[in-house]
Amino acid sequence: MTGEIPRKEIMETEGKSPAVRLSNAHSRELGEVIRRIRRAVEMPAPKVTEALGWSLGKLSKLEKGTRGTSAVDIAALLGFCRADKTARDHVLSITAEPDTGSFLRTHHQRPDTLTALSVHEEIAETITAYDPVTVPDLAQTEDYALALTGDPDLVTARRNRQRLLQHQSGPRVVFYVHEMALRLAVGDPKVMRDQLLHLLLMCEWPHTTLRVVPLAVGLHAYLRHPYTLLTFEAPNKPLVYTETDVATAFHDNPDAVAAYRQKMRHLDTAALDAEQTRRKLSWWTGLYDRKAA
Structure with a gap:
C-alpha cells in the first residue's frame, strides 16, 4: 500500500487568510x-x-x-x-453535510450509479473486495448480475464499471470470493458455470488476483459483511465502502479504514492461495458443467 503523506494546498478563500486543504x-x-x-x-x-x-x-x-x-x-x-x-x-x-469522514448515499437498489462510487474507482490504484454470499460486483458476468438483480439497467452500469479492470493502466484488484458464493446457485447451472469460468479466466489477468475463502474456516466477524477497500496515489487517503440493499456507506476516516484493514488481514490469512483457488474454482465449474449438460 502507498504511504499517506500530507500534501498542503492553499485554499483560495476571498477575504480570509490561506488555509490548508486536502482532497477527501x-x-x-x-x-x-x-x-x-x-x-x-x-x-x-x-x-x-x-x-x-x-x-x-x-x-x-x-x-x-x-x-x-x-x-x-x-x-x-x-x-x-x-x-x-x-x-x-x-x-x-x-x-x-458535515465532513465527518463518513457519509451515506441512498441508491434505491442501484449502487452502481452512485457518483461517489464511480469517481473513486476511476482513480483508485488498488481495489480489494469481499462478499460473503455472492461474487463481488466487479467480477460478475452479465448473466449472473441479471439473474441476481433482475435489472437490465443495473447490469449495464455494472458492465461499465468493470471496463476499468481491462485497462493497462487500471487498478490492481484483489477479489476475495467466499466458497458460499460458489455453492449458492444464482440463475441456472449454465449461468453459474459461465460465471466460474469467468473467474478462472480472471485468475490469468495481469492486475487481478482471486482468492477463495473456504467454508472450512467457519464463521467469523470479519466474514459477516461485504466491504471494499480502495487506495489512491499519495497523499489521498484510502476509502472503504459497504453496501446494503438501499444505501452505501463511504468511510475515509482513518479509524474506520484501520478497522477494515484489520479485517482484510484476517481474510488474507484465511483465504486459499492462488493455485488452491484455481483448483477450487475448477471443481465447482465442473460440477455446474455436469448439471448444465
Missing part, C-alpha cells in the same frame, strides 16, 4: 457532481469563470475536490449552468 472522498464527490452538471450543459470552463469572476484554478480545484467554497458561490455556479431543481437540491445537500 466527500469533496471529490461534490466536485465530480458539479463537473458533470457543467459538462451536461456543454458549458466551457472559461465561460463559467468569466461570468462568475473566478479564476480557472478556482473552478478546477473545486471540481477536483481540492478546495472549498461557499454555498453562495456554488448556488451561483448552478444558476449560471441552469441546473434543474433535482440537481441543485442534490449538490446543496452534499454541500451542507
Whole structure:
C-alpha cells in the first residue's frame, strides 16, 4: 500500500487568510457532481469563470475536490449552468453535510450509479473486495448480475464499471470470493458455470488476483459483511465502502479504514492461495458443467 503523506494546498478563500486543504472522498464527490452538471450543459470552463469572476484554478480545484467554497458561490455556479431543481437540491445537500469522514448515499437498489462510487474507482490504484454470499460486483458476468438483480439497467452500469479492470493502466484488484458464493446457485447451472469460468479466466489477468475463502474456516466477524477497500496515489487517503440493499456507506476516516484493514488481514490469512483457488474454482465449474449438460 502507498504511504499517506500530507500534501498542503492553499485554499483560495476571498477575504480570509490561506488555509490548508486536502482532497477527501466527500469533496471529490461534490466536485465530480458539479463537473458533470457543467459538462451536461456543454458549458466551457472559461465561460463559467468569466461570468462568475473566478479564476480557472478556482473552478478546477473545486471540481477536483481540492478546495472549498461557499454555498453562495456554488448556488451561483448552478444558476449560471441552469441546473434543474433535482440537481441543485442534490449538490446543496452534499454541500451542507458535515465532513465527518463518513457519509451515506441512498441508491434505491442501484449502487452502481452512485457518483461517489464511480469517481473513486476511476482513480483508485488498488481495489480489494469481499462478499460473503455472492461474487463481488466487479467480477460478475452479465448473466449472473441479471439473474441476481433482475435489472437490465443495473447490469449495464455494472458492465461499465468493470471496463476499468481491462485497462493497462487500471487498478490492481484483489477479489476475495467466499466458497458460499460458489455453492449458492444464482440463475441456472449454465449461468453459474459461465460465471466460474469467468473467474478462472480472471485468475490469468495481469492486475487481478482471486482468492477463495473456504467454508472450512467457519464463521467469523470479519466474514459477516461485504466491504471494499480502495487506495489512491499519495497523499489521498484510502476509502472503504459497504453496501446494503438501499444505501452505501463511504468511510475515509482513518479509524474506520484501520478497522477494515484489520479485517482484510484476517481474510488474507484465511483465504486459499492462488493455485488452491484455481483448483477450487475448477471443481465447482465442473460440477455446474455436469448439471448444465
